[in-house]
Amino acid sequence: MGSLQFPKYLLVMILFSLCRSSIAQYEQERDALYALKHVFNDSFLNDNWNGLQCYENTSFWYGIQCINGRVTAILLEGGGLSGKVSADAFFVLSELITLSFRNNSMSGNIMDFSSNQKLKDIDLSRNMFDGQIPRSLLALNFLESLQLQDNRLTGSIPEFNQASLIAFNVSNNNLSGPIPGTHTLKSFSATSYSNNSPGMCDSSNPDTCYYTANDTAGESRKKSVATIFIVFDIIGLVTVILLLILYCKKSRKLKKLMKRNRLEEKDDEDLELEAGGSYYKESKDESNIQAGEQRVIAKEEKGNLIFMGDEAGFNLNDLLRASAEGLGKGLFGSSYKATLEGRPGVVVKRLRDLKPLSNEEFTQLLRIIADQKHPNLLPLLAYYYSKDEKLFVYRYAKNGNLFNRLHGGRGTRERIPFRWSSRLSVARGVARALEYLHLNPSSSLCPVPHGNLKLSNILLDENDTALVSDYGLTSLVALPIASQRMVSYKSPEYQNSKRVSRKSDVWSYGCLLLELLTGRLSVHSAPPGINGVDLSSWVHRAVREEWTAEIFDMEISVQRSAAPGMLKLLQVAIRCCDKIPEKRPEMTEIVREIDNIKYVASDDEDELSVDQSLTDESFSTNASSVVVAGNGRGW
Numbered sequence: 001m002g003s004l005q006f007p008k009y010l011l012v013m014i015l016f017s018l019c020r021s022s023i024a025q026y027e028q029e030r031d032a033l034y035a036l037k038h039v040f041n042d043s044f045l046n047d048n049w050n051g052l053q054c055y056e057n058t059s060f061w062y063g064i065q066c067i068n069g070r071v072t073a074i075l076l077e078g079g080g081l082s083g084k085v086s087a088d089a090f091f092v093l094s095e096l097i098t099l100s101f102r103n104n105s106m107s108g109n110i111m112d113f114s115s116n117q118k119l120k121d122i123d124l125s126r127n128m129f130d131g132q133i134p135r136s137l138l139a140l141n142f143l144e145s146l147q148l149q150d151n152r153l154t155g156s157i158p159e160f161n162q163a164s165l166i167a168f169n170v171s172n173n174n175l176s177g178p179i180p181g182t183h184t185l186k187s188f189s190a191t192s193y194s195n196n197s198p199g200m201c202d203s204s205n206p207d208t209c210y211y212t213a214n215d216t217a218g219e220s221r222k223k224s225v226a227t228i229f230i231v232f233d234i235i236g237l238v239t240v241i242l243l244l245i246l247y248c249k250k251s252r253k254l255k256k257l258m259k260r261n262r263l264e265e266k267d268d269e270d271l272e273l274e275a276g277g278s279y280y281k282e283s284k285d286e287s288n289i290q291a292g293e294q295r296v297i298a299k300e301e302k303g304n305l306i307f308m309g310d311e312a313g314f315n316l317n318d319l320l321r322a323s324a325e326g327l328g329k330g331l332f333g334s335s336y337k338a339t340l341e342g343r344p345g346v347v348v349k350r351l352r353d354l355k356p357l358s359n360e361e362f363t364q365l366l367r368i369i370a371d372q373k374h375p376n377l378l379p380l381l382a383y384y385y386s387k388d389e390k391l392f393v394y395r396y397a398k399n400g401n402l403f404n405r406l407h408g409g410r411g412t413r414e415r416i417p418f419r420w421s422s423r424l425s426v427a428r429g430v431a432r433a434l435e436y437l438h439l440n441p442s443s444s445l446c447p448v449p450h451g452n453l454k455l456s457n458i459l460l461d462e463n464d465t466a467l468v469s470d471y472g473l474t475s476l477v478a479l480p481i482a483s484q485r486m487v488s489y490k491s492p493e494y495q496n497s498k499r500v501s502r503k504s505d506v507w508s509y510g511c512l513l514l515e516l517l518t519g520r521l522s523v524h525s526a527p528p529g530i531n532g533v534d535l536s537s538w539v540h541r542a543v544r545e546e547w548t549a550e551i552f553d554m555e556i557s558v559q560r561s562a563a564p565g566m567l568k569l570l571q572v573a574i575r576c577c578d579k580i581p582e583k584r585p586e587m588t589e590i591v592r593e594i595d596n597i598k599y600v601a602s603d604d605e606d607e608l609s610v611d612q613s614l615t616d617e618s619f620s621t622n623a624s625s626v627v628v629a630g631n632g633r634g635w
């Protein structure tokens, strides 16, 4: 009775913390569904119930419905599901409104629904549930339909008397009579009770059922007095809650505003990056630095270029005489493009800060790198080794690197929009290259087969095919340097336990996908001196706080027909970024999932005007329609 007397500040604090606990809640709900999946052990659900269970009002999972990120319905009908679900399986799903396991083979006792106060529909009919009908169902004040027919329930029927209850069926069980004579239970016909023990409804005369006497009048008067008190308490609580909701909304608005400001700053930075053009941007002029470097190399010329394939046809001198174009300074040295007469250009990469390796060791490691051949790997053509100079010669990729493609020239006229199909095809190509590296036995010598996957290490050839470069360098670089400069060493597991594994590559790939989807500069790829966003936590926050339209880069979010694909790819990215390496998928699984994402018919056809597409509604309407379509399974 006493919630009004309950210290108000305590209540306020509890409710305030509720505002903040939504991510924990989200994870608890996911864990509850995972537990359910584990009980059913159904191959379809095992496959399908993965990743993000709720995305605002949309679910990616078969049979799950969500509102505002919470699970509101579980509908798994006629799927041959079996197993005993534990009594507390639904404790955390406090927003559940509809639950149906109709026509399966589930057994055990009926679950406890005492914390599912919003339940309206429960359908457990045509299963093999046994035991008693739990009395916790009596406390569900919004219950409209309870279908328990065709099970093996025993015991007596609890005295249901909710005014809300309008559909009820317990026929074909082994329940014993008589039926409690409550107003509600008396309102149902004999077919709701038929085929139970003979003491309930006379099967020869189905309209005669045996009811006990009514509730005593005194009890109901007591109840009405209690109700009045409860109503007062509820009014008090509701007021506090409303105030809090207002507060929460305000602080969310504030956060949004702050975020907008940050983004504007970011845009300025992008422009600076573009204007300065100094980092990854190709400069058409021969730079003095590059010329100087060439001289250094020339002085030390002793050995010769070692070609990995049969590409031979030029030597170090040719390379040094070729016209060179600086491509910029990477973390492991600078690169330049050399154009030899009558041949395709090549990229020469000068490596520094390598481990002290003998020529033999170096050669051996290089062989391993060069032996990895895949259409989405930038091939290593040749290398040069001397005490003071190590060069890698790669094929030249005409369309530059992905970092420039994604971030370069934003807000300028020169910018060519980077549309969804191009991004999807890049994501696909990179996933395939990484899968190849992960499955290749020779790369097992490296703990992380790639180790440094990021936008600037992905090049685009003349057909915009993604070519992954810089793979295999982990084995050439000393650990202190690797841990400072390579992306895999920025993973949560390296921060926590100083360990990296191939799952660290998966994590890097997830970060890369997030960058590709959001178009925002990530901390892991931002050039020195420029602040990036920790995209993984940003996206989690965005999902939690319902900024749907703001997650995806505007250049792709205007493509309405691409929404389902984007959501799927986002789901993959979030799984790859899981803090726990074991929970991240294998590259093979990722490739399979990405292969299932369909290209849209045309990148420009379905483009809307920007204003229209910016509303959350147009996006999520589209998204939910897709999920419904995608869930089609012959259950």
Ligand SMILES: *[C@@H]1O[C@H](CO)[C@@H](O)[C@H](O)[C@H]1NC(C)=O
Pocket: 041
């Ligand atoms: C799940 O089912 C598969 C066969 O479909 C079986 O091999 C596996 O052991 C089962 N797992 C559990 C936890 O029961």
Ligand SMILES: *[C@@H]1O[C@H](CO)[C@@H](O)[C@H](O)[C@H]1NC(C)=O
Pocket: 056, 057, 067, 068, 546, 548, 616, 617, 620
């Ligand atoms: C989700 O559904 C709820 C209730 O139907 C609605 O209030 C809310 O605005 C919806 N959210 C989105 C993002 O559509």
Ligand SMILES: *[C@@H]1O[C@H](CO)[C@@H](O)[C@H](O)[C@H]1NC(C)=O
Pocket: 078, 079, 080, 103
């Ligand atoms: C029950 O589900 C099975 C498939 O498991 C289906 O063949 C059958 O028609 C369903 N029965 C009813 C009454 O829905």
Ligand SMILES: *[C@@H]1O[C@H](CO)[C@@H](O)[C@H](O)[C@H]1NC(C)=O
Pocket: 154, 155, 174, 176
């Ligand atoms: C029904 O329940 C009674 C006891 O209440 C039991 O003796 C009987 O075997 C049960 N029948 C079936 C078919 O389970």
Ligand SMILES: *[C@@H]1O[C@H](CO)[C@@H](O)[C@H](O)[C@H]1NC(C)=O
Pocket: 149, 150, 168, 169, 170, 171, 172, 189, 191, 192
């Ligand atoms: C209750 O279920 C039985 C068996 O499925 C069915 O025959 C009967 O018509 C149902 N009664 C009502 C009121 O839904």
Ligand SMILES: *[C@@H]1O[C@H](CO)[C@@H](O)[C@H](O)[C@H]1NC(C)=O
Pocket: 183, 213, 214, 215
């Ligand atoms: C039982 O309830 C009915 C109305 O539902 C009422 O007419 C009747 O008098 C009640 N009987 C007893 C014993 O309370």
